[in-house]
Amino acid sequence: MRIEEFLIPKPGGDLKYECIGCCSSYPLDRFLYTCPQCGGLLRIEDSGFERLLEVPPEGWREIFDRRRLLRIDALKGVFLFYELILPVVPLEDVLYLGEGQTPMVRANEELSRWVGAPFQIKYDGLNPSLSFKDRGMASAVTFVNYMIKRRGVERVLGICASTGDTSAAAALYLAYLPRDRVYPVVLLPEGRVTPAQLSQPLGSGALVIEIPGVFDDCMRIVEELAANYEVCLLNSKNPLRILGQKTYAYEVAQQLGWDTSGLVVVVPIGNAGNVVAIMEGFLDLRRLRIIPELPVIIGVQSEHANPVALWHRTGTYTPVDVKPSVAQAAMIGNPVSFPKVKKLVEEHYRERFQVVEVTEDEIMEGMLVTNRHGHVVCTQGGEAVAGLRKALKEGIVDPQGKTLVVKSTAHHLKFANFQQMYFESGFPEGYRVNIREDLRNRPVKLPPSAEEIARFLGLEPRR
Numbered sequence: 001m002r003i004e005e006f007l008i009p010k011p012g013g014d015l016k017y018e019c020i021g022c023c024s025s026y027p028l029d030r031f032l033y034t035c036p037q038c039g040g041l042l043r044i045e046d047s048g049f050e051r052l053l054e055v056p057p058e059g060w061r062e063i064f065d066r067r068r069l070l071r072i073d074a075l076k077g078v079f080l081f082y083e084l085i086l087p088v089v090p091l092e093d094v095l096y097l098g099e100g101q102t103p104m105v106r107a108n109e110e111l112s113r114w115v116g117a118p119f120q121i122k123y124d125g126l127n128p129s130l131s132f133k134d135r136g137m138a139s140a141v142t143f144v145n146y147m148i149k150r151r152g153v154e155r156v157l158g159i160c161a162s163t164g165d166t167s168a169a170a171a172l173y174l175a176y177l178p179r180d181r182v183y184p185v186v187l188l189p190e191g192r193v194t195p196a197q198l199s200q201p202l203g204s205g206a207l208v209i210e211i212p213g214v215f216d217d218c219m220r221i222v223e224e225l226a227a228n229y230e231v232c233l234l235n236s237k238n239p240l241r242i243l244g245q246k247t248y249a250y251e252v253a254q255q256l257g258w259d260t261s262g263l264v265v266v267v268p269i270g271n272a273g274n275v276v277a278i279m280e281g282f283l284d285l286r287r288l289r290i291i292p293e294l295p296v297i298i299g300v301q302s303e304h305a306n307p308v309a310l311w312h313r314t315g316t317y318t319p320v321d322v323k324p325s326v327a328q329a330a331m332i333g334n335p336v337s338f339p340k341v342k343k344l345v346e347e348h349y350r351e352r353f354q355v356v357e358v359t360e361d362e363i364m365e366g367m368l369v370t371n372r373h374g375h376v377v378c379t380q381g382g383e384a385v386a387g388l389r390k391a392l393k394e395g396i397v398d399p400q401g402k403t404l405v406v407k408s409t410a411h412h413l414k415f416a417n418f419q420q421m422y423f424e425s426g427f428p429e430g431y432r433v434n435i436r437e438d439l440r441n442r443p444v445k446l447p448p449s450a451e452e453i454a455r456f457l458g459l460e461p462r463r
């Protein structure tokens, strides 16, 4: 086997939609979100996966490592892992807008001590629309592009419900395709996305529809639209989104030199597409024998939006009515991908899956303290750091011999309004955030005079 033959991948594989409920499968030649037989969730299965086992594990590691040095746009982002994403789409149809290959940054000693052990943060806020949603949008909108270019689809109305970041990513990726072929529409819960998140789809030229209610209300509407009309649903219910989001797992493994022994990955859970993709991603690598073992996955939820935490604690799943949360991107009471979480946990992860619940205070503290030590995490990243801290405190994780990786899902600036509220004591009713004076920071107003500023700072004159 010569590695060179695999460096630039050729189309292959035999991809199908497969129902996680009744196991029926359907050809991947249209947009499909639920099983026409039983209404179950769909995943994408490559029945040609066996062919990938002809390459030995060390071969795959070398292929993925050497691909990073190529100068081929299509392979620079999530499609670096082409064989594990959408190998039926030719490279010319792959969209690359700068997503993926996000850095992993080590927490300094002081922050590690505060959290309880050394850890690293993988910055998915450094994707082009500033959240990890770009990973999944790169795969889903690549498929849209492929359907338009190769499958005779004339026009696509791309639609999604969003807590803010899905709509920013969908609008961005759809804007890259010819406007006469795609029509981007996003549904947002009015007043429940941040000003930065609202400006993103508007700036990308999407039609933005605001409706009263919360995310779960928007989701119900787009689900109904997707079931009854010709639209392309771009929520993570669309299994094509999960494909790209699996690359978070591949990248963590690659950045650790493919050694996942003792790995613990901490992620916030909202609609649960993210955590499903990460669990599936590590399973792919395990199936290819590229990694020695599956990691432990720790999901984190706010006590104001905690259906998965409740299920994990009690064994019973019930949707909850959400309360206002600063981790607004995860403020979801009935996660669409929950059945996939349950199945993955029961079949593969078992005690390797844990859920930690944190308070709103702990989320804000997690974000503010982390960022005071040289990071740019969002409120959901703060939630994940707070979750790791709690997991260590409660003995859910023994740090001995472990590699701890926290996912910061978006860039801090998208959620800077929550920091602003904290610093200016302006949280609306319902959040129940108690402000700690020592974590606040405000601008100081001084006259435009070096002398006055020097006096304020107590500077010694130069001798």
Ligand SMILES: *Cc1c(COP(=O)(O)O)cnc(C)c1O
Residues within 6 Å of the ligand: 131, 132, 133, 165, 166, 236, 268, 269, 270, 271, 272, 273, 274, 275, 329, 330, 378, 380, 409, 410
């Ligand atoms: C979407 C999102 C989440 C939640 O991810 P799910 O896939 O919905 O569980 C968390 N943080 C941020 C910043 C997000 O945009």
Ligand SMILES: [Zn+2]
Residues within 6 Å of the ligand: 019, 020, 021, 022, 023, 024, 035, 036, 037, 038, 039, 040
């Ligand atoms: Zn089915």
